[in-house]
Amino acid sequence: MTSIILGVLYSCGGETLPKPKAMLRLSYPSPKxxxxxxxxxxxxEKNSxxxxQKARNKKACWYNLEYPQLKATIYLSYYDIDKNLDSLLRDAQxxxxxxxxxxxxxxxxxxxxPEKKVYGRIYEVTGNAASSCQFYLTDSVQHFVSGSVYFKVKPNYDSILPAAKYLRNDVIHFMETVQWKE
Structure with missing residues (x-):
């Protein structure tokens, strides 16, 4: 009996330490x-x-960029400017x-x-908001494009942060490569 008690006391001699917090590592392919x-x-230019996808039941030049791996979509809406630039800017903001x-x-x-006649703004949204990124571009005379990034999951900023950063970089590349057709 004493050997059992001594065995139990010796086996409990080590200090119990909590496991360190682990971070989920998400990696995505380099964009092409x-x-x-x-x-x-x-x-x-878009990420390959x-x-x-053409947006359903929408105007002629409304498109969606679907990212199945990220469960996300970038929604793009195009408008001709017809003396309504102020209202388009106000709506986007x-x-x-x-x-x-x-x-x-x-x-x-x-x-x-200015050399490409492209002017715009991107909004990076942090927190548990429905959209992690909103943006618009215009030439101030004829063309106006607005866009937004949405995930097909309940917004949890900590969980979607790596994917949100990846998509923000794609949005920035979109904004840098837009060219207006005359």
Whole structure:
């Protein structure tokens, strides 16, 4: 009996330590960009891992870039400017402001490429908002494109952060490669 008690006491001699917190490592393929072929008043380069879909029941040049691996979509909407640039800008900015309720922060960044006549803004939304990124581009005269990134999962910023960063880089590449057709 004493040998059993001594065996139990010696076996419990080590200090119990909690396991260190582990981080989920998500990796995505390096993006390869290709020209998006569409019959619209603008062109751009898209990530080859995104499938290009015409938006259902929408206007002529509304498209979706579907990312099945990320369970995400970039929605693109094109508008001809017809003396309504102020209202288009206001609508794009108001759509972003709707995310303030759930967002921790919204960081705007301006894009200005006067040599290409491309002007715009991207909003990075942090927190558990429905959209992690909103943006718009215009030439201020004829063309206006707005877009947003949405995930097909309940927003949990910590979980979607790697995918949100990956898609934000694709949005920035989109903005840098947009060209208006005359």
């Amino acid at each position: 960009y290709e020209k998006a072929l569409l019959d619209c008043s603008y062109s751009f 891992s995104a499938s290009f 108001n759509l972003t402001q709707e995310h303030f309720i759930k967002a921790d922060a919204i960081q705007p960044k301006d894009f200005v490429y």
